[in-house]
Amino acid sequence: MDDFDYVAEILKGSPLAMARVMTWLENEDERARSCMEKIYPHTGNAYVLGITGSPGTGKSTLTDGVTWQLRNKELTVGIVAVDPSSPFTGGALLGDRIRMTRHSADPGVFMRSMATRGYLGGLAQFTRGAVKVLDAGGKDFVIIETVGVGQDEVDVMRVADTTCVVLVPGLGDVIQSMKAGIMEIADIYVINKYDRPGADQLFAEVQFRVDQDASIKDRAWVPPVIATVAVEGKGEDDLLEAITAHRTYLEQSGRLLEKRRNRINEETLQMIHHELFRIIRERLTKDSRIEQMVEEIMNHKLNPYNVVEKVVNEWLPASRLK
Amino acid sequence: MAEKKIKIIVAKPGLDGHDRGAKLLSRIFAEAGMEVVYTGLRQTPEMIVEAALQEDADVVGLSSLSGVHNYFFPKVVELLKAKKLSNVLVVGGGIIPLEDIPTLKKAGIAEIFGPGTPTDTIVGFIKANVKSK
Numbered sequence: 001m002d003d004f005d006y007v008a009e010i011l012k013g014s015p016l017a018m019a020r021v022m023t024w025l026e027n028e029d030e031r032a033r034s035c036m037e038k039i040y041p042h043t044g045n046a047y048v049l050g051i052t053g054s055p056g057t058g059k060s061t062l063t064d065g066v067t068w069q070l071r072n073k074e075l076t077v078g079i080v081a082v083d084p085s086s087p088f089t090g091g092a093l094l095g096d097r098i099r100m101t102r103h104s105a106d107p108g109v110f111m112r113s114m115a116t117r118g119y120l121g122g123l124a125q126f127t128r129g130a131v132k133v134l135d136a137g138g139k140d141f142v143i144i145e146t147v148g149v150g151q152d153e154v155d156v157m158r159v160a161d162t163t164c165v166v167l168v169p170g171l172g173d174v175i176q177s178m179k180a181g182i183m184e185i186a187d188i189y190v191i192n193k194y195d196r197p198g199a200d201q202l203f204a205e206v207q208f209r210v211d212q213d214a215s216i217k218d219r220a221w222v223p224p225v226i227a228t229v230a231v232e233g234k235g236e237d238d239l240l241e242a243i244t245a246h247r248t249y250l251e252q253s254g255r256l257l258e259k260r261r262n263r264i265n266e267e268t269l270q271m272i273h274h275e276l277f278r279i280i281r282e283r284l285t286k287d288s289r290i291e292q293m294v295e296e297i298m299n300h301k302l303n304p305y306n307v308v309e310k311v312v313n314e315w316l317p318a319s320r321l322k
Numbered sequence: 323m324a325e326k327k328i329k330i331i332v333a334k335p336g337l338d339g340h341d342r343g344a345k346l347l348s349r350i351f352a353e354a355g356m357e358v359v360y361t362g363l364r365q366t367p368e369m370i371v372e373a374a375l376q377e378d379a380d381v382v383g384l385s386s387l388s389g390v391h392n393y394f395f396p397k398v399v400e401l402l403k404a405k406k407l408s409n410v411l412v413v414g415g416g417i418i419p420l421e422d423i424p425t426l427k428k429a430g431i432a433e434i435f436g437p438g439t440p441t442d443t444i445v446g447f448i449k450a451n452v453k454s455k
Contacts, residue, residue, distance in 0.1 A: 089353050
């Protein structure tokens with residue numbers, strides 16, 4: 001496969017090429033970088049939807065439902081579904097495909113499972129990269145399904161154009177819905193499992209928060225609250241309508257460009273951070289200097305603060321100029 | 323370069339309602355440090371191969387208890403080849419009569435693990451035979 005032109009194949013939408021480059025990204029294989037550089041100019045066309053919420057709220061089933069709705073409109077869909085890696089073994093059980101089997105033979109849908117590999121924030125480190133691959137591969141929509149999140153895993157809003165926060169009845173009282181973190185990032189709230197007891201109350205509580213938000217600060221976009229029963233496909237058309245409305249708002253207000261500009265800013269800084277860290281870690285571990293430093297810190301000859309300064313000054317001479 | 327993980331699809335082809343074994347093996351593979359994509363029951367060979375393609379799997383593990391292995395297992399291998407995925411290691415397990423094993427191996431299934439196989443044997447076989455990409 002050495003003569004296989006991955007870039008050209010990705011741009012043609014080849015699943016084989018997209019899948020392999022995603023693996024390279026995940027493995028930090030150096031072959032990923034030149035591919036990503038070349039496909040980058042072809043990104044920015046897909047609309048990116050994020051679906052987040054606690055474990056078991058129905059994110060996968062909703063992703064499946066929204067995909068179904070989009071396919072009915074003849075739009076192509078890429079999905080990146082993230083599940084956690086074990087902190088003990090590094091292994092992972094990626095179970096999101098089970099909810100999406102009806103799309104598994106549809107060439108208009110590409111679905112990739114991704115393990116977090118220790119990365120926090122609700123996504124895997126290279127979820128962004130995988131989204132770009134799908135975008136360059138010509139998918140009209142890319143849906144990111146986060147790991148089951150708690151209160152503070154909000155990275156998805158930094159990658160998605162529209163973020164849906166999925167809630168279900170029975171998880172907490174009105175105070176939970178007033179807290180910061182995940183409850184703040186929704187462009188759309190989805191109350192799933194609406195056939196369960198307590199759904200109406202949850203709907204009212206979330207609506208109450210939305211109203212509070214609106215009275216605290218003027219907002220151009222007021223997040224709608226959508227009721228769904230994902231396993232029965234109920235409410236999915238309402239959800240797609242809300243997504244479309246949010247997209248229209250972003251596009252017409254100029255917020256979409258602003259969002260994407262912020263994203264590039266943040267992402268570029270993050271990539272620089274990651275690359276610098278990678279280089280320094282590699283050098284420190286290669287000649288076991290890090291072990292020596294740890295010993296000296298243990299013996300109180302050094303401390304982490306002067307070690308940082310030492311390392312940074314050694315490899316980034318420019319920082320001395322400040 | 324980050325540590326590579328073995329990615330394995332665990333699938334049950336055909337009409338077969340029992341997936342305790344497949345679920346347990348999925349756990350065992352994850353415990354062994356692999357990234358396991360569990361596709362669930364009632365998969366067609368086309369669905370399994372599409373999953374292997376999109377997930378860029380290293381291994382496909384097929385489980386069958388209903389006697390459909392002679393058709394489904396070779397079909398999966400054949401479709402993998404057609405999708406240029408001949409590097410994917412295919413292993414099988416479940417209720418497979420001993421006399422069927424030579425034919426299945428000839429068709430490209432690398433190994434068949436029957437009931438009672440120590441799980442270390444299965445994990446060890448996969449780790450020893452997986453191909454790099």
